[in-house]
Amino acid sequence: GEDVEQSLFLSVREGDSSVINCTYTDSSSTYLYWYKQEPGAGLQLLTYIFSNMDMKQDQRLTVLLNKKDKHLSLRIADTQTGDSAIYFCAETFPSGGYNKLIFGAGTRLAVHP
Amino acid sequence: DGGITQSPKYLFRKEGQNVTLSCEQNLNHDAMYWYRQDPGQGLRLIYYSQIVNDFQKGDIAEGYSVSREKKESFPLTVTSAQKNPTAFYLCASRGTDNYGYTFGSGTRLTVV
Numbered sequence: 001g002e003d004v005e006q007s008l009f010l011s012v013r014e015g016d017s018s019v020i021n022c023t024y025t026d027s028s029s030t031y032l033y034w035y036k037q038e039p040g041a042g043l044q045l046l047t048y049i050f051s052n053m054d055m056k057q058d059q060r061l062t063v064l065l066n067k068k069d070k071h072l073s074l075r076i077a078d079t080q081t082g083d084s085a086i087y088f089c090a091e092t093f094p095s096g097g098y099n100k101l102i103f104g105a106g107t108r109l110a111v112h113p
Numbered sequence: 114d115g116g117i118t119q120s121p122k123y124l125f126r127k128e129g130q131n132v133t134l135s136c137e138q139n140l141n142h143d144a145m146y147w148y149r150q151d152p153g154q155g156l157r158l159i160y161y162s163q164i165v166n167d168f169q170k171g172d173i174a175e176g177y178s179v180s181r182e183k184k185e186s187f188p189l190t191v192t193s194a195q196k197n198p199t200a201f202y203l204c205a206s207r208g209t210d211n212y213g214y215t216f217g218s219g220t221r222l223t224v225v
Contacts, residue, residue, distance in 0.1 A: 004155065033214070042119075042203055042216035043156075088155065098144070098163055099207075101214065103155035 004104035011110045018076040020107045022089030029091040034074045037086045084111045115140045119217035134189045134220045136204035144207040145187040149200045
């Protein structure tokens with residue numbers, strides 16, 4: 001069945017780059033997303049990439065997609081303490097007449113001075 | 114501003130009680146979703162609705178019920194049949210484009 005996997009924890013120093021990785025199993029994915037969740041809050045869409053793209057850059061965020069290996073990554077440049085949160089990778093694909101959205105378990109990013 | 118409003122933010126339920134979580138959106142989105150989030154796990158789909166007066170079970174629908182009488186509203190009832198209801202519940206909606214998933218701020222339900 002479909003599955004999305006992420007490492008659960010990442011710790012980086014303030015000012016360094018963070019790279020969060022994700023693998024997925026369904027080859028019919030149409031869009032892939034990165035969401036950010038701060039404590040006690042809902043999910044905020046950070047960025048997305050269409051499945052026929054290799055890369056997308058949006059200010060400090062760079063998304064890389066390797067469709068052959070079903071691997072997605074999110075790079076945050078110049079990581080700040082405000083970037084500390086849980087980051088969810090998600091994929092959407094057609095299933096039973098609607099677009100199903102599947103999430104990974106989330107990567108907790110801790111930024112330290 | 115357009116968005117999704119979930120209420121209440123915190124909810125306490127006694128054993129054997131049904132409780133209803135509210136989700137309202139003013140984004141004019143057709144599709145709405147309910148997800149459950151447990152610590153260390155991703156979000157799991159409970160129910161979804163692609164249009165008014167229609168809804169479908171997700172992956173973990175047992176012990177839950179929904180209604181979609183209005184486009185703006187998609188309430189979730191957690192029934193006494195749900196044996197482990199303590200969790201964080203998130204409502205989302207989606208427009209016609211695939212990057213339109215908008216989430217509410219969530220309701221934390223605790224069984225006391």
